[in-house]
Amino acid sequence: MLKNKSIVSIDDVSESDISEIFSVSDRMLNALEAGKKLEMLDGKIMATLFYEPSTRTRLSFESSMHRLGGSVVSVSDVKSSSVAKGETLADTIRMAESYSDVIVIRHPLEGAARLASKFSTKPVINAGDGSGQHPTQTLLDLYTMRKYFGKIDGLRIAMVGDLRYGRTVHSLLLALSNFDVEVTLISPQILKMPEHIRERLGKNIKVKSRENLDEKMDEFDVFYVTRIQKERFTDQNEYNSVIGLYSIDVSTVGKMKKNAIIMHPLPRVDEIKPEVDYLPNAAYFKQAYYGVPVRMALLSMILGA
Amino acid sequence: METTLKVSKIKDGTVIDHVPAGKALRVVSILKIENNPDVSTTIAMRVQSEKLGRKDVIKIENKYLNRDDLDRISLVAPDATISIVSNYQIKEKFTVKLTKTIVGILKCPNQGCITNVKEPVNSEFSVVSEKPLILRCFYCERNMTEKEVLSQL
Numbered sequence: 236m237l238k239n240k241s242i243v244s245i246d247d248v249s250e251s252d253i254s255e256i257f258s259v260s261d262r263m264l265n266a267l268e269a270g271k272k273l274e275m276l277d278g279k280i281m282a283t284l285f286y287e288p289s290t291r292t293r294l295s296f297e298s299s300m301h302r303l304g305g306s307v308v309s310v311s312d313v314k315s316s317s318v319a320k321g322e323t324l325a326d327t328i329r330m331a332e333s334y335s336d337v338i339v340i341r342h343p344l345e346g347a348a349r350l351a352s353k354f355s356t357k358p359v360i361n362a363g364d365g366s367g368q369h370p371t372q373t374l375l376d377l378y379t380m381r382k383y384f385g386k387i388d389g390l391r392i393a394m395v396g397d398l399r400y401g402r403t404v405h406s407l408l409l410a411l412s413n414f415d416v417e418v419t420l421i422s423p424q425i426l427k428m429p430e431h432i433r434e435r436l437g438k439n440i441k442v443k444s445r446e447n448l449d450e451k452m453d454e455f456d457v458f459y460v461t462r463i464q465k466e467r468f469t470d471q472n473e474y475n476s477v478i479g480l481y482s483i484d485v486s487t488v489g490k491m492k493k494n495a496i497i498m499h500p501l502p503r504v505d506e507i508k509p510e511v512d513y514l515p516n517a518a519y520f521k522q523a524y525y526g527v528p529v530r531m532a533l534l535s536m537i538l539g540a
Numbered sequence: 541m542e543t544t545l546k547v548s549k550i551k552d553g554t555v556i557d558h559v560p561a562g563k564a565l566r567v568v569s570i571l572k573i574e575n576n577p578d579v580s581t582t583i584a585m586r587v588q589s590e591k592l593g594r595k596d597v598i599k600i601e602n603k604y605l606n607r608d609d610l611d612r613i614s615l616v617a618p619d620a621t622i623s624i625v626s627n628y629q630i631k632e633k634f635t636v637k638l639t640k641t642i643v644g645i646l647k648c649p650n651q652g653c654i655t656n657v658k659e660p661v662n663s664e665f666s667v668v669s670e671k672p673l674i675l676r677c678f679y680c681e682r683n684m685t686e687k688e689v690l691s692q693l
Contacts, residue, residue, distance in 0.1 A: 244681060323659050346654040346679025350661060365652045367680055431683050 237536040241352035241359040245370045245410045253377065259532035260378055267302065267528060276305030279538050282335035283309040284327065286342045291501055292362045292372070295526035296339050303531055308334060325354045332357045336538060358537045366400045366467065372500055373406040375529040379522040380457060383496050388415040392457040395421045395448060395481050396506060398428040400467035403500040405432050407459065412437040420444040423477045426463065448481045452490040460499045460506050484508040488516050498522050547582045553601040555623040556613065561586045563616050564596035570612045570693050579603045612645055614638040615689055618670055641666050642675060649688045653680040
């Protein structure tokens with residue numbers, strides 16, 4: 236049961252919660268595609284506190300709330316807000332909870348959403364904390380895999396790119412460890428999956444690592460590609476040495492299994508060429524689209540509609 | 541079988557027994573007693589022990605430990621036995637116990653953790669494993685190794 240529950244880490248969501256979220260997401264998707272007007276969160280307010288830039292996550296959360304008949308209040312520019320005047324996050328949260336029914340937060344520091352949930356009597360949803368977790372992205376990633384393949388168990392998944400700083404891959408790998416899947420981590424040495432994530436994996440998951448993308452590409456059902464994030468590097472030379480290392484174009488897709496899909500949390504820079512967008516394997520825009528029904532499902536379940 | 545005591549009995553104070561061999565100085569450092577003029581301390585290091593093979597023993601005169609001291613000791617010496625001595629008699633004897641959560645004692649080693657900036661919260665760790673010691677930050681969910689724990693005590 237997710238009613239009144241904060242979603243800070245993917246660990247806050249049980250396996251049965253995930254299957255319930257997926258079935259509610261299916262209903263939300265049907266309603267969206269039928270153009271049906273929903274009013275189940277009429278009178279409810281969602282506060283969004285984004286301390287880091289975001290396009291998709293913020294838009295899809297706000298769109299989800301509006302689609303359910305609720306409304307949104309947000310801090311549009313953190314630099315001009317009370318945070319810039321030295322207010323603690325704890326105080327900001329105490330204020331925001333009195334103005335809303337649910338708080339969605341993105342913050343550059345890890346654990347910020349957990350702290351927010353401690354100071355709020357209203358549920359808090361983590362929309363990304365530093366290089367920590369991004370649980371709603373993980374839910375929509377899992378939902379996308381399920382939509383394409385009908386199941387998650389049995390899939391062979393390659394995670395490609397920045398596995399060190401990319402929070403989406405941290406949350407996703409932890410979540411996948413509850414499924415019977417095989418994951419291959421493909422990254423340069425300096426961007427490999429942190430030990431603190433690997434040591435938390437369940438026993439079911441089979442994980443391999445390598446640096447080379449090009450070998451045995453036809454083994455995988457899913458390529459989960461991430462952007463190498465310039466803003467996470469303090470050393471520019473390090474960034475220059477890895478940028479453009481994994482680039483997916485039409486010829487790369489030719490080496491994949493026919494029904495393999497390419498996912499990406501977006502935004503992308505050079506890692507997937509625009510020519511790939513027109514291939515049936517390109518799942519990333521659909522994946523971004525699924526962010527709305529999945530977040531609608533979460534909001535409606537948390538707010539008890 | 542050893543029949544004589546290597547260190548003499550104390551009149552009043554605390555005996556910390558079954559400290560892992562070589563960790564006694566760390567325990568003394570945790571208790572911050574080395575510069576206290578009212579407290580005399582006797583340390584026996586690497587003495588024979590049926591339970592541990594080798595162990596350290598600390599006898600502290602005129603000092604009784606509080607909850608915070610015991611929690612800190614449990615991080616370094618999870619099997620330590622504490623005896624409270626009064627007029628040469630053991631009044632109470634118990635084993636330290638690593639608490640499920642460790643609050644406010646340690647600093648999260650993750651520089652990107654929210655607890656390392658000005659927020660009104662104590663650090664909080666859950667125990668993932670006792671041997672080897674692994675703690676997990678309640679906030680950023682990063683694990684903290686025994687080495688990182690000891691470097692702060």
